[in-house]
Amino acid sequence: MTTYNIDSRGTACPGPITDLIRSYRKAANGDMIILLATDPGVIPDAKSWCGATRNMLVDAKEKDGEYEVTIKVTAKK
Amino acid sequence: MIGGGAGGLITSSKLSAELSEEIKQEKVSITLFERAETQEFQPGYLEVAFRGTEPQKLRRPTEKLVSPGVKVVHAKCASLDLDNHQIVTEKNQEKYDFDYVVVSTGCSPDYSQTPGLREENMDFYTDADVSSRIYKTLQGIKSGRVVVGIAGLPYKCPPSPNEAAFMVDEYLRRHGIRKNVDITFVTPYTRIYTAEPINQVIAPLYSERDIESRTVFNTDSVDPVKKEISSLEGDTVKYDYLFLTPPHKPASFLKGTNYSDEDGWVKVDKLDMHITDHDFAFAIGDTNNIPTSKAGVEAHLEGIVVANNIAMNITGRGTKHLFTGRTQCSMETGFHDATFVVGTYDRPVEKIKPSKINYAEKKVMEHIYWGSLHGHYEWLFKYHFKQDYFSESPAKD
Numbered sequence: 447m448t449t450y451n452i453d454s455r456g457t458a459c460p461g462p463i464t465d466l467i468r469s470y471r472k473a474a475n476g477d478m479i480i481l482l483a484t485d486p487g488v489i490p491d492a493k494s495w496c497g498a499t500r501n502m503l504v505d506a507k508e509k510d511g512e513y514e515v516t517i518k519v520t521a522k523k
Numbered sequence: 524m525i526g527g528g529a530g531g532l533i534t535s536s537k538l539s540a541e542l543s544e545e546i547k548q549e550k551v552s553i554t555l556f557e558r559a560e561t562q563e564f565q566p567g568y569l570e571v572a573f574r575g576t577e578p579q580k581l582r583r584p585t586e587k588l589v590s591p592g593v594k595v596v597h598a599k600c601a602s603l604d605l606d607n608h609q610i611v612t613e614k615n616q617e618k619y620d621f622d623y624v625v626v627s628t629g630c631s632p633d634y635s636q637t638p639g640l641r642e643e644n645m646d647f648y649t650d651a652d653v654s655s656r657i658y659k660t661l662q663g664i665k666s667g668r669v670v671v672g673i674a675g676l677p678y679k680c681p682p683s684p685n686e687a688a689f690m691v692d693e694y695l696r697r698h699g700i701r702k703n704v705d706i707t708f709v710t711p712y713t714r715i716y717t718a719e720p721i722n723q724v725i726a727p728l729y730s731e732r733d734i735e736s737r738t739v740f741n742t743d744s745v746d747p748v749k750k751e752i753s754s755l756e757g758d759t760v761k762y763d764y765l766f767l768t769p770p771h772k773p774a775s776f777l778k779g780t781n782y783s784d785e786d787g788w789v790k791v792d793k794l795d796m797h798i799t800d801h802d803f804a805f806a807i808g809d810t811n812n813i814p815t816s817k818a819g820v821e822a823h824l825e826g827i828v829v830a831n832n833i834a835m836n837i838t839g840r841g842t843k844h845l846f847t848g849r850t851q852c853s854m855e856t857g858f859h860d861a862t863f864v865v866g867t868y869d870r871p872v873e874k875i876k877p878s879k880i881n882y883a884e885k886k887v888m889e890h891i892y893w894g895s896l897h898g899h900y901e902w903l904f905k906y907h908f909k910q911d912y913f914s915e916s917p918a919k920d
Contacts, residue, residue: 456793466743467711468676471636471755479769487627487719494713498739499756503825523743523757 447476454483455512462488463495466517470501473519477502481515488513524593525600525610526774527557529565530808530822531629532588532896534619534830537828540898541834546592547614554619555590556610557585558599564892565819568647568853569683569762572766573661573690578651588896600776600887605801611803623803623833626777626789627826629679630809630817636675638744644765647687648679657766664704667763670752672709673743675770679809679817682854682864684708684768685716685725689857691766692732702837706733709740709752709760709767720852720874728877732857742767753817756758767771771817788812793868796829805829816864824849825914827901831913841914849912853885861885867911 450469454462464484469479479490482487489506492515496503500521524531537557545551563581570576589595594786596619598612603626610619632648634641647654671687677853678684695701708715708729714722715729715736729736741755745765752760752767778787782798789798790807793813807829808822815821828844835841848868855861860877861884875881891900904912 447635448649454814456868458868459714459719462826463712463717464676471675471741491713498713499741500597523753523755 447478448473449478449480452481452484453481454481456471456484458485459487459491461485466515468494468520470499470519473522475519475522477519479517479519481514481517483515484511485511489514492517496517524553524555524625524627525603526627526629526808527559527562527585527589527595528627528808528822529594529819529896530628530826531555531557531625533823533898534625534627535809536590536828536896536898537827538832538834539590539898541667542837542848545837547726553595554596554780555589556595556596556598556600556612556619558597560585562588563651565648566889566892568651568654568681571651572645572647572657573656573687573694575658576663579654581651583893584619587883588893590897591720599720602776603780605782605798605804622846623836624805625826625833626798626806626810627808627822628774628777628810629822630677630771630773632769634769636770637744638743640674640767640769640774641745641748643750643762644674644767644769645747647683648771653788660764661691662765664695665700665865666703668705668707668761669764669766670707670709670760670762671702671706671766672737672740672768673711674709674767677817678768678771680715680852681719681778681816681818682710683746683771684710686855687766687768688734688853689728689732692734693857703731705735707737707740707760707762709737711739711741713739714771716854718864718866718872720872721862722862723855724785724874724876725856728856737856771809777810784812793848794833794841796825796846796890804855813848814868814878815839815848818850818852820851823895824904824908827904828913844913845913845916846916849908851890851908853881854884856909859916 502518505516568582600613601613644905716722773787809817852864856877861882862877866872
């Protein structure tokens, strides 16, 4: 299992979701993607993306103006 | 300067103007490395693909776009060694030393990421001739399904896949065959346009024009036999005609260097575009990794900022400028209406209603494009962008 740590802090939409999609392309089922961002839109976007792609949103939290989204890749064919 | 596209030309032009005295005194020389003998107006590829503009109308000889005082070397860069301040060209492995270097080598379609896509797709990114294949194909369509959209990230000109959807729709309606042809737009993003304010503008137009959208569709491969696109998750979309936007890649000599990321995009400071740990080296436009659109306007504005700062370092005159991340991408929505995607690093994209005035503005920019590469219209850029594409740094270094 590989963990992809993606730092999208300082970028506004579509930066974080673009970084997430690019990492997802490289990942395999079972891998984890941890996305750091400062754009508050990252949490609803990641939730929507996980729901639509059928990947697992493990955690989404905010601390001191930064957001951390953890996704487990489960939906690749 | 490595690269003679929109970014390389404006940067070298502004440098030659700012440093004209130093060039006359032979204290400074500027060399532009550009392998191509002609340049193309890349935003015009959409017009070639969907309105039948002749490819040659988009071309100009490179030499005519270069300002006085700039020497052109028609060679492809094989390597850039920042530690030793040296460029090596592919042609005869010639070596060139430099004090400052600006990388502006753009990006190009990368078909290697998507099996089957190269064989089936026609794009409006590779060059004008390739774009013209789409128009020839459109002229033969009687019925079926056209699929447009985003096959992978990143890609240049963010609005262009949506523009393709609108322009295909316009073509088919003008020729009275729209009712026989379905149009499907695919995108890996969660919205038809990823920035919500613009999505709010164009999503209703997709409904009005009966353009189907498949969001969160991560194109994985294309099956030429089944005429089917598959997603990473195993979903499929059928097509008869495929005009997808391929993922893009930077110039090959950048990949594997200590100043680029794993895909070869050059790591720079987003405010002054200096390459990480190298204050004498810069990367502008599509080839860097800053979080803005990959678009000609970005290359232009970043080039003006970088040229100002290099000239300031050499002459000791003026103030350092910092790029604000300003973007200004036009998006045609069909039938001579357009909106703009406008924002900065700190200011979210605005919601701008499509209009004929916006379309006229887009056309004005097209007409002044070649002259703007010589820096002739910098006053207009400053007026039009209300100077918010740079801020002045309080420090001079």
